[in-house]
Amino acid sequence: xxxxxxxxAPSELDTYEDQRLVxxxxxxxxxxxxxxxxxxxxxxxxxxRLRAVKRDIARxxxxxxxxxxxxxxxxxxxxxxxxxxxAKAKKADAAEPAAEKEEAE
Numbered sequence: 001x002x003x004x005x006x007x008x009a010p011s012e013l014d015t016y017e018d019q020r021l022v023x024x025x026x027x028x029x030x031x032x033x034x035x036x037x038x039x040x041x042x043x044x045x046x047x048x049r050l051r052a053v054k055r056d057i058a059r060x061x062x063x064x065x066x067x068x069x070x071x072x073x074x075x076x077x078x079x080x081x082x083x084x085x086x087a088k089a090k091k092a093d094a095a096e097p098a099a100e101k102e103e104a105e
Contacts, residue, residue, distance in 0.1 A: 008024075013063045
C-alpha cells in the first residue's frame with residue numbers, strides 16, 4: 001500500500017488491526033527517514049511527499065490513541081470472524097438433516 005495517498009484515509013485505518021497499524025507506522029517512519037536523508041543530500045525529487053508521509057504518521061497515531069481512549073472501536077480479529085462463520089455453517093448443516101427427516105415422516 002502506498003503511504004501518503006488517499007488509500008490511507010481514517011476510514012481505511014479503522015479496518016486495520018492494532019498489529020497492522022504498528023507495522024504501517026513503522027513503514028511510514030522508515031520512509032520519512034529516507035526522504036529526509038534524500039533531502040539533506042539534495043536527491044529528493046518530490047518535497048510534497050515529506051508532508052504526505054508526516055500526515056500519514058499523524059493519522060496512524062490519532063487512530064491508535066483514539067482506540068486507547070475508547071473513542072474508536074477496535075475491529076474484530078479476522079480469525080474470530082472466520083471461526084464464527086464456520087460455526088454458523090456447521091449448525092446450519094446439522095439442522096438440515098433433522099428438517100429433512102421431519103419432512104419425510
